[in-house]
Amino acid sequence: MDTLLIDDDSIGVFLTERLLKREGFAENIISYHSATEALAFLQRARPEELPRVIFLDLNMPVMSGWDFLEALQPQQDQLAGRCHIYILTSSLAHTDSDRTQEFPLVEGLIHKPLDSGQIQAIRAQVMATSGS
Amino acid sequence: MNNVLPVVESEQRFRSLFDHNPDLVLFQDAAGLILDANPAFLAFMGEDRADVLGRPLTDFLPPALHALFNEKLREACRGHMVQFDVAVPFAGEAPTMLSVTKIPLMVQGTVAGVHVVASDVTEQFASHQTIRDQAHKLNTIFESITDAFFLMDREWRFTYVNSEMERLLNVQREHVIGRDMWEVFPEEKHGAFHRQYQHAFETDQAVHFEAFFAKGQRWLDVKAFPSQEGLSVYFADVTEKVQSQQELYRQHSDLQQFTYIVSHNLRAPLANALGLADLLGSLDKHSADYELTLKHLQASTQQLDAVLRDMNTILSIRDKQGVAAAEPVLLAAAVEQACLSLAEPLAQCGGDVVLDVPAGLHVLGHRAYLHSIFFNLLSNAVKYRAPARALRVGIAATARPDGGVRVAFADNGSGFDLEKAGADVFRLYKRFHSGPAGRGMGLYLVKAHVEAMGGRVEVQSALNEGTQFVLYFP
Structure with missing residues (x-):
């Protein structure tokens, strides 16, 4: 399934891409090193170009993951049901998971690194909602 | 004939003043004998006029006061008006406070006698005493x-x-x-x-x-x-209390920062290393991906090490350990040394540094700190230069009237949104550019080192125009 990675850390992007490919999660993976560019992409994307899954890092300069989610709110209705956003962060701060409640588009928060169990669970979750 | 009536009237007016005066009034001769006394005096003493006239005033006073009254009489007889207050303990009564005035009557240059006017000021005196007592009491309270x-x-x-x-x-x-x-x-x-x-x-x-x-x-x-x-x-x-509160606050924010570093900056390369190790296990050792993954794993462990080294640097600035006493450092030398350290990247990007640092200008501080400050500022200027134009950096220093030094460090680089960055500008591991890599350590160190030398730093920046730092050293 079409997947978008947003992470300023290039090693992080490399790792997530390879892990997703290893698990056969996605063939088409687009990655952005800045949330600003990812936002611009989503804002001009046609509905059929929208990714099914977005992995979003939180701790990024200029536009953080939270800023990105706030900027995306006007588009929430178009994205709901099409885009499944997962926060993928290395941070262990407890406050992060509380804050995800503010954003209905966020389906879950995962601590890096991704492992195969988590990847399979996400696939099952996305298939379940999209299949119906 | 016309002036007889006024004389009589005048006589009566003074008589009336004498007779109806509420104060005790009498007239003595130089020997102290009473020649005249007004009704107020007679009433006060409970005596008839006839029993008083021709007797010395001291007959009506307690013996203990005779000497005082005689002395005052003699003084008045020398031609002076005399005023004194005295407590008179009449038999069987609480002392009466009298305010006494003795006025000599001068006739053709000699004293013909003395007028004595005594007012009963017992009540006034008592209330003054109360006021004095209360003032004393208040004073005792305010002092205690x-x-x-x-x-x-x-x-x-x-x-x-x-x-x-x-x-x-x-x-x-x-x-x-x-x-x-x-x-x-x-x-x-x-x-x-x-x-x-x-x-x-x-x-x-x-x-x-x-x-x-x-x-x-x-x-x-x-x-x-x-x-x-x-x-x-x-x-x-409350200086000690406030200082310990400030210290507590500083330690608390240090602890918060430490928690933040552990949860973000230490965790990020560690999470990558964990994932890369997992990935490595599933890759063919002879594939290109295996090589790449191994390289990233090495880079991640190096990042981990860098964060630990940063933490060590920060803690040693905080503890001020291994720091020699402040000494006068030649500012121009410190700035030139930093420029020299970055000569290569400066040349590569075609950057130009214009120095305006008076020769002989000293800053009281530490050579290593000053080098770090200018090295980090200059390295940031190179890193975040505007791609569209050649980098120009101006470093201008002036001595201030109060003995301190002001240094302005300005570049024409990409700048950043100061309003958005706000208090984060000098915070550890905060970054304001998504382009060239940086750990977010440089400005933190600049501020920490400036402050460790007792100075302060201010910043101005405009997106795509440039950034100016102003450093003040004591």
Whole structure:
């Protein structure tokens, strides 16, 4: 399934891409090193170009993951049901998971690194909602 | 004939004044014998006029006072008006306070006799005594409270100052009583104390505040109560308390920062390393991906090490360990050394540094810190230069009248949104550019090093125009 990675850390992007490919999660993976560019992409994307899954890092300069989610709110209705956003962060701060409640588009928060169990669970979750 | 009537009238007027005077009035000769006494005196003594005339005044007074009255009489007979207060213990009664005036009657240059006027001031004296007692009591209270205390009137003049205030503010009451507070402490005229007292006066409400008294380098906890007369102000030295609060606050924010570093900056390369190790296990050792993954794993462990080294650097600045005493450092040399360290990247990007640092200008501090400050500022300037134009950096230093040094460090680089960055500019691991890599350590170190030398740093920046840092060294 079409997947978008947003992470300023290039090693992080490399790792997530390879892990997703290893698990056969996605063939088409687009990655952005800045949330600003990812936002611009989503804002001009046609509905059929929208990714099914977005992995979003939180701790990024200029536009953080939270800023990105706030900027995306006007588009929430178009994205709901099409885009499944997962926060993928290395941070262990407890406050992060509380804050995800503010954003209905966020389906879950995962601590890096991704492992195969988590990847399979996400696939099952996305298939379940999209299949119906 | 016409002037007879006025003389008679005049005589009567004075007689009337004598007879109806509520004070005790009598006339003595030089020997002290009473020649005339008014009805008030006779009533006071309970005597008839006939029994009084021709007798010495001292006959009607307790023996203990005879010497005093005779002495005063002699003084009056020498031609002086005499005034004295005396407590007269008439038999079987509480002492009566008399205010006595002896006025010599001069006839052709000699004393013909003495008028004695005595007023009963017992009640007045008692109430004055009460006032004196109360003032004494108040003084005892104001002196015995542990707070410093002063009173001032509505024109800002000190009317009372206790000794704790003298001690705490290093003033002497005889130098401040009656003087304008802002004349005594001119440096506080536009400060917090003035504002708070003004507020108390205007609202007629008590105020309670803590403020820094710059002249004495102390924190004071102040309570001020307005009244019609002015302001009663109690205050205490809370410098130690405030300093330990500040220290606690600093340690708390250090701890928060430490938690943040552990949860974000230490965790990020560690999470990558964990994932890469997992990935490595599933890759063919001869594939290109295997090589790449291994390389990333190495990079991640190096990042991990870098964060730990940063933490060590930060903690050693905090602890001020291994730091020699401050010494005068030639500013131009420190700046030139930093430029030299970055000569290669500067040349590569075609950057130009214009120095305007007076030869011989010294900063009191540490050579290593100064090098780090200019190295980090210059390295940032190179890293975040504007791609569209050649980098130009201006470093200008001036001696300040107060003996300190001001250094302006300006570049024409990409700048950043200062409003958005706000307080984060100098925070550890905060970054404001998504382009070239940086850990977010440079400006943190600049600020930490400037402050470790007792200075401060200010920043101005405009997106796509450039950034200016102004450093102030003491």
